[in-house]
Amino acid sequence: MSDGSWFVSTVLSQILIRSLSMPSSVFPLDRLIYHVYLTCLPFNPGSTKHLCSPGAPCILARAFLSPVLDLRLVASSWNTAVLAFQQTKRGAFFEQVEDGVYYPHPWHINTRIRKAVLLSRYRVFYTIASEDGSRGVFLAYDLGEGCAAGRQVVIKAWVENSDFECQREVAAYRALSASAGLGPCKGVPTPVGLPQAQHDPMCDLYALVLPKLGPTLEDLRALLPDGRFDLRMVLVVAIQMIDRYQSIHARGLIHNGMKPANICLAPRDSSDPPGMLYCIDFGFTTELDVHAESPLPSPHRIDAIGNRRFMSVFAHHGISQSQRDDLESLAYLLSYLFHGQLPWDPPSTSTSPTRSSSMSPENRKNQQQQPHVWRLKTATSASVLFRDMDDCFTEFWRDLKGLGHAEMPDYAKIRGRFVRCLDQVERNSGQGEFGWLDVWDRASAS
Structure with a gap:
């Protein structure tokens, strides 16, 4: 047993004795859990930066926090308090990755995908694109080998798995990954894990995980x-x-x-x-x-x-x-x-202001009179x-x-x-x- 685990085990044994002998109103377990979670992690020599969460700790945090988790099996009051803590906002993540970024609409996919560690493994930290709040493409850290590994992946996410892009994307990757007699398709990314949109109940969305490639x-x-x-x-x-x-x-x-x-x-x-x-x-x-x-x-x-x-x-x-x-x-x-x-690209207006309200009447008229693109292509x-x-x-x-x-x-x-x-x-x-x-x-x- 490491020094950190021994420390946590000793502390928790004293906590258990005290918690079982006192009413919860006198002994606030949720505050104590918050303190234990945050103070025990620095004892882990394998990682100094923990991007995971109490609800979905990475492999290194889980190994170190095993006394905290194991205690839930023998103390119902502790188990209840841990579950309550994991649902609170302060228990969402150990460390923030997007300072000053706010997504005020709870229904928007930008908000949903940041509520928890996605699929108990991926921590989203950047939005590449998000359309009308129902689908998006994101960058995320893969915490499967611990927060210290920091491998990045691309997440394609949808609020509904009936979304036509979701269905077409998943069907395409299945065909490209396992066509009979043809093998994998060279030059096409292979989904991480299963080639399907997996549902995450905490974020309430469907996610397809792909490897992060180079620039476009x-x-x-x-x-x-x-x-x-x-x-x-x-x-x-x-x-x-x-x-x-x-x-x-x-x-x-x-x-x-x-x-x-x-x-x-x-x-x-x-x-x-x-x-x-x-x-x-x-x-x-x-x-x-x-x-x-x-x-x-x-x-x-x-x-x-x-x-x-x-x-x-x-x-x-x-x-x-x-x-x-x-x-x-x-x-x-x-x-x-x-x-x-x-x-068939419209005439460049790089020398003009970019805002349409500031565009000259002549340029605005030219844009409105542009022929259909297909006509220009045909000609x-x-x-x-x-x-x-x-x-x-x-x-x-x-x-x-x-x-x-x-x-x-x-x-x-x-x-x-x-x-x-x-x-x-x-x-x-x-x-x-x-x-x-x-x-x-x-x-x-x-």
Whole structure:
């Protein structure tokens, strides 16, 4: 027994004797429990910072606090007091992680997810995004190996498991993780634990836990001069995203989520190759029957899903999407990364005030008169979309535009063009192995 545990055991033995001989009104157990919890933790030499809670202590805190917890088995008054303490606000956490952050609405997911240690293991400390209070994406500490480990994960959470994004996300990760005969999908994050939205009764929400990856391409683009990738970088993105989509489509899924913020660099501590990219966010994923003899578009109009800047023209019109639509979105992404904008983006107003109330009447009128995005996409030729880019991009565009609904693209042919172009660029430049984190470090330092 460690010195700390011996101290706690000795103190608790005296507490038990006194508590059993005095009425609770004279001997306030809840105050005593609060004191014992907070004073015994510093005796733990394995960790000096405890982000967990009395209701869900981490593995190190649980081992040290075992006398406190074991005493509940033999003293009903102590057990009642401990349970009451764990429900109080002061018993929620041992240490705060977000000073000065307040979420006043109890119904909002930002508030719910911070009520307790999620799933008795994860402590949320940052909101990446939260929509209308019913769903969100968060960063959290994984306390499964103790607070000192501090490994970070991403939590996708929903108030209701009937949320269509929740159902699609979970179904997609199940298909991507365990497709018969295909194995795990390379370049797609594998959920931590079960690929399902687990319910947490304390926070009253459903959570899917995913590994934390590196920065997104949108994060990287924001650091680059003029927000533009060079040709080599765009070719690397093209090759890897063709590979990702080939694997995703082989599992009968259409991503519907192509945008720079949904492509992540590999984390620094991973064993992935330095040029590895991950495809994320499957909340808009739809299924495609790849085994049907002649799959047809749905006879019913479907809701437009995806980012309007990058979605296909067919998606704008509510036509069910297939492989060709994912590739069309990828083509728009490649043009965007190279040029820093798309032909249908509204005119830049960076020299004007950002508040709409301060916008000049002329700029406001121009915004209101912008044509529908799908009309601009339809009118934009390949020569405009891929201006100053290699011919392999125009050939890629010609191939995908010739595909029928659910027709299998020739991924090897498309990928081969990009690979040959990349080889030529690297031979001409004499550059070595490509690494995204190296690019990130250089951009961050400049």
